[in-house]
Amino acid sequence: MTHKTTLVHTFRKAAIVVALMFCFSLHSAGQAPGQGQRTPAEIEWEAEQKKAAEKAANEKRQQDLKKDTDKLLQLATELKQYVDKTNEHTLSVEVIKKAEEIEKLAHTVKEKMKGPY
Numbered sequence: 799m800t801h802k803t804t805l806v807h808t809f810r811k812a813a814i815v816v817a818l819m820f821c822f823s824l825h826s827a828g829q830a831p832g833q834g835q836r837t838p839a840e841i842e843w844e845a846e847q848k849k850a851a852e853k854a855a856n857e858k859r860q861q862d863l864k865k866d867t868d869k870l871l872q873l874a875t876e877l878k879q880y881v882d883k884t885n886e887h888t889l890s891v892e893v894i895k896k897a898e899e900i901e902k903l904a905h906t907v908k909e910k911m912k913g914p915y
Contacts, residue, residue: 859910866907873900 836844877896884890 855914859913863907863910866903866910870900870903871909873903 863900873896877900880890880893884893
């Protein structure tokens, strides 16, 4: 390697080091001292917010479950009425559709009961 080649490599290494230092200084300049570190009060507040959000989500899920189970009861009652009107030789398309609707809603209720976990 010639002296000129060594000088070029040294210059490139120095340029890379300067560029990295410049990037680091830009990154550091944008942060106030201690930024990124949360105080105990901030941590507690975040925990309370998370707990409140989880509680609200559970309350909403419970309301949805009540609404869905009310609908499920209504559909089951309607299905019973349809079946009572038929005999062994008659099977109404409405009965099949009602049973499918009940099946879908029951599956939805089951998934909601499992929760988001």
